[in-house]
Amino acid sequence: MMLLPCPWCGPRNVTEFAYRGENIARPDPNTADKATWRDYLYYRSNRAGWEREGWFHRAGCRQFFSIERNRTTNETRGVGTPDGAGDAAHSGDSR
Template identity: 60%
Template sequence: MIQLPCPWCGPRNVTEFSHEGEPATRPDPGTATPEQWRGYLYFRRNARGWTEETWYHSAGCRRFFRLRRDTVSNTALPAGERAEGSA
């Protein structure tokens, strides 16, 4: 079972959350090209190792928050914390 650390509710089962993906900067609607919109909407790094992600606690406090997650081991930490031995 994977547990995620909700900043407001504490550790909860991952089934209570929805994954919103890696944070991305939204392009300016007035000046963005179609290629920039495609990149924003569809392309993510999908990196192996530690990454920052946005999650939504849909079955709890109904808030968005960010956390750091190791995509190999599924270890999750609050966004500001670092795991031992991680960059």
């Protein structure tokens, strides 16, 4: 069982959450060309190691948040709001 630390509800089973993908910057729609939009919509790094991700607590507080998760070990750290404001210093092994 993998636990994710929700900033509002505390540690919960991963089945309560919906994965929203990597936290990446959205390009400006007024200035981005087609190649930039293609990269934003379809290409992800999908690398091993630490990555900032977005999650939605669908079975709890129904809030969006971001978390830094190691994709190899599922260890988590740096849980906070999607925009990065007010990041809490949660860390620990969530396996």
